[in-house]
Amino acid sequence: MEKLTDYIIQIADNSLILGQRLGDLCGHGPTLETDIALTNISLDLFGQVRSYYQYAAKLMGGDANEDTIAFLRKENEYKNVLLVEQPNTDFAYVITRQFFFDHFHWLLQDKLQQSKDETLAAIAKKSIKEVSYHVRFSSDWMKRLGDGTEESHQRIQQAVNDLWVYTDELFHMTEADQEMLQNGVGVDLSLLKDTYYERIKSVLEEATIEIPESNYFQKGGKKGVHTEHMGFILTEMQYMQRTYPNMTW
Amino acid sequence: MTLPEPYIEDDLREILDGVSDPEIPVLTVLQMGVVRSARLENGKAKVQITPTYSGCPAMDVIGDDIKKALKENGYDAEVELILSPAWSTDWITPAGRTALEKYGIAAPLEADADKEALLGNKRIVKCPQCGSTNTILVSQFGSTACKALFKCEDCLEPFDYFKCLK
Numbered sequence: 001m002e003k004l005t006d007y008i009i010q011i012a013d014n015s016l017i018l019g020q021r022l023g024d025l026c027g028h029g030p031t032l033e034t035d036i037a038l039t040n041i042s043l044d045l046f047g048q049v050r051s052y053y054q055y056a057a058k059l060m061g062g063d064a065n066e067d068t069i070a071f072l073r074k075e076n077e078y079k080n081v082l083l084v085e086q087p088n089t090d091f092a093y094v095i096t097r098q099f100f101f102d103h104f105h106w107l108l109q110d111k112l113q114q115s116k117d118e119t120l121a122a123i124a125k126k127s128i129k130e131v132s133y134h135v136r137f138s139s140d141w142m143k144r145l146g147d148g149t150e151e152s153h154q155r156i157q158q159a160v161n162d163l164w165v166y167t168d169e170l171f172h173m174t175e176a177d178q179e180m181l182q183n184g185v186g187v188d189l190s191l192l193k194d195t196y197y198e199r200i201k202s203v204l205e206e207a208t209i210e211i212p213e214s215n216y217f218q219k220g221g222k223k224g225v226h227t228e229h230m231g232f233i234l235t236e237m238q239y240m241q242r243t244y245p246n247m248t249w
Numbered sequence: 250m251t252l253p254e255p256y257i258e259d260d261l262r263e264i265l266d267g268v269s270d271p272e273i274p275v276l277t278v279l280q281m282g283v284v285r286s287a288r289l290e291n292g293k294a295k296v297q298i299t300p301t302y303s304g305c306p307a308m309d310v311i312g313d314d315i316k317k318a319l320k321e322n323g324y325d326a327e328v329e330l331i332l333s334p335a336w337s338t339d340w341i342t343p344a345g346r347t348a349l350e351k352y353g354i355a356a357p358l359e360a361d362a363d364k365e366a367l368l369g370n371k372r373i374v375k376c377p378q379c380g381s382t383n384t385i386l387v388s389q390f391g392s393t394a395c396k397a398l399f400k401c402e403d404c405l406e407p408f409d410y411f412k413c414l415k
């Protein structure tokens with residue numbers, strides 16, 4: 001049971017932290033339409049997170065609820081991948097981070113639809129419809145920026161080069177992943193890897209973006225070891241609950 | 250895809266038909282297809298609702314509005330949020346689609362046509378103001394997650410298009 005909650009939280013934390021990052025852009029998007037799009041994606045992710053955390057809280061029992069899980073953990077208790085905590089450097093980074101995550105997210109949800117765990121399967125069946133729109137949005141923008149102006153091309157290439165090192169961690173199997181795979185609840189992430197790189201490479205090619213060749217990858221988030229950005233995200237996100245414990249709207 | 254018909258007890262139908270969607274007030278929660286069942290058990294009303302989108306902020310309000318409406322009609326109510334089967338735009342009733350169009354929101358197309366429209370490949374979304382299909386996509390995401398923003402090139406009005414979700 002404990003591994004199941006670890007598993008649920010590990011999946012949900014990716015959406016929470018990415019959703020928080022996108023939420024920062026509310027009112028700051030480069031155009032009104034992209035601002036609305038990114039915050040809508042953020043809202044989809046938060047909606048999915050709520051379903052996961054509510055389920056995890058039910059399994060944990062006691063005083064746990066979706067808010068304590070979201071707001072009252074310490075940094076090393078968050079198990080999101082390093083990719084999603086990377087900053088909103090510029091629009092190219094925002095789109096590239098989204099693009100790298102969306103394709104993984106879709107493949108994961110696609111497989112989770114067949115999970116032996118009914119709740120996880122139900123959340124996946126619901127989420128994948130939304131994630132399909134995210135994939136389309138971010139892939140479309142990769143092409144527009146890559147095949148756009150000289151400046152947009154140069155910036156998106158830079159973002160791809162910088163964020164590439166965070167893609168491999170998406171497929172790392174934690175103990176929770178291993179155990180959930182064995183009992184038919186989880187997904188074998190290593191089997192998604194080839195399709196993932198095929199799909200993103202095909203979009204990058206169409207976008208005339210060069211595919212990085214580096215074999216060096218960063219990891220740590222799934223074990224709770226985060227980059228320096230994570231502390232800042234949590235400080236802002238947890239501020240209200242830490243300052244006014246148990247406050248509600 | 251076959252549509253699972255929601256089971257709505259006759260005594261509760263009329264009451265639920267008076268509860269509107271907080272974001273699209275011309276539509277009732279029944280026309281929207283978010284009420285999946287409504288039963289009377291020992292004098293207590295048990296209602297199951299399902300979200301359109303996971304992050305739909307209207308769901309909490311819909312649950313409260315349903316409870317309130319039932320209470321006013323003398324029923325104690327319990328509202329449960331269910332995720333499965335996942336909501337689909339096919340669950341918007343024909344009357345609901347008509348109400349959407351009248352309100353100025355283009356009703357969802359079939360999945361394939363929807364994709365073509367949202368990729369900007371084909372001009373097929375009908376302007377709810379003038380009926381022209383000479384319309385262009387402005388943004389894949391509109392005022393809420395369930396809508397995209399379009400503009401009519403004939404009457405020049407912008408409008409929301411309810412995206413297909415299946």
Ligand SMILES: [Zn+2]
Binds near residue numbers: 380402404405
């Ligand atoms: Zn028109």
